[in-house]
Amino acid sequence: MKRTHLPLNALRVFDAAARHLSFTRAADELAVTPAAVGQQIRALEDVLGVVLFRRTSKGLELTPEGEAGLDPLREGFLRFEESVAAMQAGQASDRYTIAVPREFYAEWLAPRLAVFQAGTPGVQYILAPDEHADFTEANLDIAIRLADGPGDLMGVQLAPAMRVTVAAPSYREAWIDWPGMALPEGVNPCIRAGSPGQALASALAGMG
Known part of the structure; x- marks a missing residue:
């Protein structure tokens, strides 16, 4: 029998949202934003062709369709965990x-x-x-990501955003450009790098 593709990530989000009956608390558990939870639920509803949650005056509640699939889903996740534990048995966990x-x-x-x-x-x-x-x-x-903000993920900021001039001790009097970097007006860069990492490596090598 042909197996259908299972949207496992969306199903995991559905399980968390169903347990908490709250997209916000589900997001806290999964370390994502409530908006990301909502997107996953809507995508899952589109795939399944059913409505899983309804908003009422008392808050979020499961539809009969969502309720019907919940117990088998949780049993399936438990089987997944048992399967992974069996495959990892005897291997290093560190x-x-x-x-x-x-x-x-x-x-x-x-x-x-x-x-x-x-x-x-x-x-x-x-x-x-x-x-x-x-x-x-x-x-x-x-x-670890170089980003303006966490986006759909929750994380810890390693360093505040700042602009510094980086150059090797014997650097050339020239500028290095990369996407997102605004050079002073009229400056013609010696190198147009494809990423901040390339620009930094070029500067440390004394190229600008």
Whole structure:
């Protein structure tokens, strides 16, 4: 029998929203915004062709269709957890999957991770190939992102937004440009980099 594609992330969001009967509390549990929860629920309703929640004067409530699928869904999630535990049995549990921009990893995280690794032998680190990977699909433990805001995710700000001039001790009298950087009027950059990381690496190499 052909298996249908299951929107597992949306189903996980539905389970949390059904338990709390609140998109806000479900968002807190899943570390996303209430808007992201609402989008996932609407997308799931579109896929299933049914309405799962209704808003009433008393708050959010499940429809009969949503109620009918809840117990089998939770049993399925329990089976998933048992399956994962069985596959992980006998393997090391000390592993962390990290998504991080390449330049940030090379210049900042890798040296600090090396120090941490030296003091915690036996820990395995898995670096996700996609720095913008989805938390659920990639099974991330932590992600570091260069962004103006958290977007659909909740996170901790590592550093405040600021503008600084970076150059090597023997730098050229020239400017480096990258997307999102507004150079002074009339300045013709020597390099147009494709990312902040490329621009930083070029500056540290003495190119501008």
